[in-house]
Amino acid sequence: MPLSDEIAERLLSSIIDGQYPPGTALPAEGVLADEHAVSRLTVREAVKVLRSQNVVRIQRGRGTYVNAPDQWTALEPMIRAAAGAPAAGAVAEKLIEARQLIEVGAARLAATRRTDGDLAELAETLDEMRAAAEAGDTEQFVQADIAFHEVVMRSSGNAFVPLLFEPFGRLLVEGRRQTSAVPQIRTNAIGHHEAVLEALRSGDPERARIAMDDHMTQTADDLRTHVIDKPA
Missing domain, CATH: 1.10.10.10 (Winged helix-like DNA-binding domain superfamily/Winged helix DNA-binding domain)
Structure with a gap:
């Protein structure tokens, strides 16, 4: 350098x-x-x-x-600044907004482009989320959650989609840790992931779009309710 x-x-x-x-x-x-x-x-x-x-x-x-x-x-300085920001909840909320813009569209594409292998992988990561929630293992839950969404984005059949979130790796993990530490949020997340998987199995793009949009909306609501606005 x-x-x-x-x-x-x-x-x-x-x-x-x-x-x-x-x-x-x-x-x-x-x-x-x-x-x-x-x-x-x-x-x-x-x-x-x-x-x-x-x-x-x-x-x-x-x-x-x-x-x-x-x-x-420049993206890299912005990510570094966001990662070090004291208002972590606000950063996580903005990241969910960005995820919603991209992942809803990715789910819509994935509905008709996913393979049987993709569906099997999604089911496997969902099982890992359930097991981690049962064990109260936040870190494992976060990793399985991220893996589920990575499969959805990869299943979109557009190689650019997964790359869009690659620079946000650290922020994605930290944001998930904030929310996944709350048992009720883990329960909500599992239910919405189940809905996304079923929508992708159906092959219906509109159903998949709605399922992912509902999931992102619930995630934002959970963040505000259980993290940002939580009484001290």
Whole structure:
């Protein structure tokens, strides 16, 4: 990795950690060069990297200012910022919204493109979810839940669909852990996964679309009820 990219990574980490909150200015080029024991040219190149991602902006005659994460244009920095955000519930809610946009369509496609092998794999992961719920094993439940949805997306027959969520791996796991730790949410999830599987077995695209949409809606409702709005 070029030294300028390394410095850009360090600066990004400092921004995500809150050392330089949105709206504040980064230290002057010379100060940053001294802090990181590099040349001013290296710092300049590092700042260019962050500017290309809209993490920072240049205000002529004033300095380099940090933008809010929702203005960033690169996926990796946004994911890192979301993973470190204190409002984890809000991040999980936004992730469910993104999942709903993609997974509902994936289920619709999968209804006519899934194979018998796909259906068998879905049934197997659903059995694993039931066993994990029975044992109170949140981690195993999360892994089985994620595996179920990965099979659905793969069954869409569109190779781009599974790749859309690949960068969100860590956030997906953390979001599932938040909700799957609640027994009632595990029960709700199993019921909705059963409905999705039956809809895919039927081969009816509209039924599959509705089943997945209902599941995503229930997941969002459960998150708000049992996690975000839960009394302290």
